[in-house]
Amino acid sequence: MSSHSFLQVRQLRKSYSDAPDVKPVFHAVNFDIEKGEFICIIGHSGCGKSTILNILAGVDEASGGTVIMDAREVAGPSLDRGVVFQSHALMPWLTVLKNIAFAVKSRWPDWSDEKVKAHCQKYIDLVRLTGNEQKKPSQLSGGMKQRVGIARAFAIEPKMLLLDEPFGALDALTRGTIQDELLAICAKTQQTVFMITHDVDEAILLADKIMLMSNGPEARIAEIVVNTLPKTRTRADIHHHPQFYKIRNHLVDFLVNRSKTVQQTFVSDPNLIAFPPQVMPGLDGDSVDPAAAHKAPPPVLKQIK
């Protein structure tokens, strides 16, 4: 089954030194992403989340391991993967329209100016920035800038969208609005998304699966939490759902307690690749043994072919 997954990450490793006494930032990172899935990755600073995203984007190189997307190995950047950068990364000398047009022209160099403009307009309307086409980024608020960044990433119609903490610098109100918009756009376009966040609530609202990363160095993906809340969840009703706090507590408990100790449970057999176990804390019974919640389920091991 896993050989048909849209994105396959195998034994990914990143180390900043070849010296044997220097531990890699992360290693033995294995996961699959299916088409149309929304994945969030959570972990403490320094565990290498951003590096994983940059490797997927092709702007950083892994020290080992492979990434295969759509049956092709990821080596270097590609227009198949749209990136929304943490700092929005808009060109300040270009207007909103021209920032998006720069991306659109990169993707379809043969398109006429009218076609490029019409295409850009579609995505400007999608992120509800109609009327701001001729503004420079400096004339926009933080939330609007990030929307331009999202529109630019969507406009090239990538096979996969990579978001590096896109809402980190926004105030809570703006963040909420853009989260709703992102959710609506993704539902409409069936976009595959890989997103880094520090915000547990954001992850539960947006993600189908939440990857939990242990602390670095030698960080790994410790487990994958399947979001069992209904797809129709909204920001307004999500916290009324009985499963919400179970999932939330599980995530917070991981970040606060288990992310430090979970490493000890990892097996390191060079002939086996360890897939992080999938857990569904939302479906746990109420009479769960509190001690069991702190015990990590064993990783799924597979023989290396």
Added chain:
Amino acid sequence: MKASLLSLPIKAAILSVMLLAVFLLIWHIATVPKETASATDTEYAKLMGGGAPKTTGLPTPGQIGEALLKQIRNPFYDNGPNDKGIGIQIAYSLARVLSGFLLAALVAIPLGFLIGMSPLIYRALNPFIQVLKPISPLAWMPLALYTIKDSATSSIFVIFICSIWPMLINTAHGVAGVRRDWLNVAKTLEVGIFRKAFLVVLPAAAPTILTGMRISMGIAWLVIVAAEMLVGGTGIGYFVWNEWNNLSLTNVIFAILMIGVVGMLLDMLFSVLQRAVTYVE
């Protein structure tokens, strides 16, 4: 109207005019011819030009004003090699500065791009730049005269060599300092090398490059006066030296004033260009 009601620029302008008036008044008092000159004055007058009537040394502001009016009324007259209008002299100087400057820009900006993009080339060229940069441009003059064998071209070379460094260094700094994020955007969009250079790196580095060009132009205008004093023939620098030989301090002071005004105009031109390419982050 109360003073506090005036805006800052108007207040500043009034103060400037007052300072100018005070300066002109002191100048006038200091230089106006006296009926009974003291011993030192007579001696000084003898030294400065005994033959000239009424002159006691430095010209009065009035005399400068007269010379200014006379020259401005007819700036392009040409009465032979030693008597040309100020307009012609400035045009010669500007032509030399612009050709030397443009040649320097043609070399410095592409080379600066290369240095800024490649740490290897930066390290390889850095020692040469560090040694060549502090050399006074006029030190090149004998070598230029010997190899080029033409004084006018030599002065253009001197302008070239003095204006290349600020442009080169600023271009390299601007290009090397382009934000990682913007380069990553270009990278993830699979933008080609030329499209990246012209649509991302150039606009991002343009303010720094223009600053370098502005500094270069300032230096070129400083150096041209000295270069023309050496090579002679035409130009504002030659004009100053020629008028010193004529012992016409009036024309020397007038020329100094013109050098300042033209330099200011050149600088203003570049500040306009700089504002045009500056972006707010």
